[in-house]
């Protein structure tokens with residue numbers, strides 16, 4: 001239970017107010033137990049900074065990313081049109097999201113369909129707040145901790161954002177150990193392209209196990225992700241190797257919320 | 263009689279050019295079988311991308327060993343072309359080293375530099391051959407690299423060796439002539455090997471290598487369009503017409519947009535839709551066959567160097583799945599060649615009961631992709647296998663309903679509950695109070 005109010009856009013509008021930013025929670029962030037923790041961490045950070053924000057709540061629907069990647073352009077565009085109607089109805093200008101898939105779809109695929117917003121992944125958003133002095137983080141609790149960062153495909157290669165998450169981590173005074181495959185060459189966690197929702201084809205290994213191995217090879221105690229799906233995949237990978245007692249998988253937002261004791 | 267060599271040469275040159283132009287015309291036509299896509303925007307960005315990626319080989323250097331070796335072969339190819347120009351002029355007019363008087367004292371250093379490049383090329387080619395045949399780099403030995411693909415790759419290396427050998431020995435023989443004018447940096451050391459030959463033998467040998475060199479080049483030119491080596495030409499248009507948008511942005515299907523807009527418009531009367539035009543061909547959603555793809559996809563397919571960098575970065579392939587982005591490109595090329603051949607033989611396309619999806623690319627390959635863009639990132643010539651995969655998925659899902667069952671369930675959830683899982687839309691904000 002969050003100890004503060006998370007207003008919906010409907011409530012805010014009824015009060016005649018408009019938030020600075022809409023927090024797009026996404027399906028995983030709304031329904032998946034692990035991802036909900038990331039959502040709450042993000043909400044806490046937003047609350048902590050005093051920024052006026054709102055969520056869509058029950059008015060939010062799947063962006064259509066998994067449908068589009070599964071080939072169902074029709075369903076994707078239906079979802080997009082419904083969301084765009086809602087977003088435009090509220091005159092939303094600025095969106096932040098903790099899911100790189102939502103981020104990519106809202107940012108790149110909605111404009112052509114009539115949805116034009118300034119969309120940021122939470123790593124970009126938080127990094128900007130830091131640079132603008134609106135968010136302060138003290139390293140403290142993570143000082144010197146060995147961590148590694150897994151680039152989500154839809155943030156990294158898909159949108160060329162490699163630096164924002166690393167800049168955030170740097171502020172936490174952690175000791176970042178890069179994996180052999182990182183940034184442009186980062187290995188997928190195996191969830192994208194709607195793979196999250198099906199079993200993998202026959203092969204010799206599971207992608208998320210391989211990636212978790214690569215992450216653990218760095219000697220990291222914390223594997224940081226920036227995507228709820230990567231988070232699940234890597235957590236499973238770590239568990240599969242029975243390393244969950246030694247290695248944690250955390251989202252960027254959780255790292256900051258923990259560092260700030262939120 | 264004295265003009266016989268000139269005539270033979272001109273005939274060879276003309277044949278080489280005509281045959282080559284014809285084959286290239288065929289390929290152009292095949293690429294033209296693809297659907298239209300607009301790549302005419304941002305010309306200066308496109309030019310820059312071409313200069314950086316094709317001319318500057320920026321993406322090759324991601325793998326330094328192959329990158330540097332390839333750069334040597336590439337530079338030597340470009341520069342030695344200047345020397346080929348001289349040979350062509352000599353061949354037509356029966357001159358000998360026609361550029362020498364113009365270049366004066368610079369001629370010897372220039373040809374010497376070419377010779378150095380030739381030696382470096384030989385070294386690079388030998389290393390390439392070693393990597394392919396002896397140390398057997400994994401990416402050169404995937405299932406799609408059996409047969410012609412493997413032979414082709416080696417053929418290129420052998421042709422390079424023959425050309426360089428002929429070039430160096432031609433100069434070496436000439437160095438032994440009684441009236442030798444030039445002595446070049448490398449060939450002067452090969453020259454002693456031929457010093458025992460008679461003056462007639464030297465002249466005959468020099469001519470022989472001259473002919474081997476130039477006829478080899480003509481043959482090489484005409485080998486290109488049948489080979490992965492065609493990339494030395496197509497890399498340029500391919501990078502110019504590359505997708506410049508963010509890699510995560512997948513195109514929205516305009517036909518779907520129209521239908522969705524109609525459905526969402528409360529004032530639209532579903533029965534007032536215009537009667538379907540009986541003559542209009544039924545537009546397929548997505549791609550089933552190679553000619554349902556765009557010309558940019560097909561240009562990609564003809565440009566593919568079969569280097570396998572894409573496949574070696576592909577998470578599906580790395581974990582033993584059948585999917586190989588290189589194979590997607592090779593299949594696309596093989597199929598569009600087949601369609602082109604079919605049209606050439608029958609006047610228009612005669613249904614052969616085959617299609618890219620199904621006969622070339624299987625569902626098992628198609629559904630293993632995570633859309634991670636690693637293949638697109640890795641490709642040194644800006645090829646986009648993912649775009650083809652997504653178009654095939656569009657067809658599989660929207661026209662055939664052949665998506666894996668779990669994905670159909672996911673899509674039903676999205677349709678009914680606005681989320682890929684069977685949760686109630688009304689519970690979306692529950693996390694706030696949990």
Ligand code: SF4
Nearest residue numbers: 576631632634635637
């Ligand atoms: S996008 Fe698909 S084909 Fe390309 S590397 Fe990733 S999984 Fe492989």
Ligand code: SF4
Nearest residue numbers: 566567569570572641
């Ligand atoms: S698509 Fe690109 S990376 Fe893959 S084999 Fe062809 S040229 Fe190489």
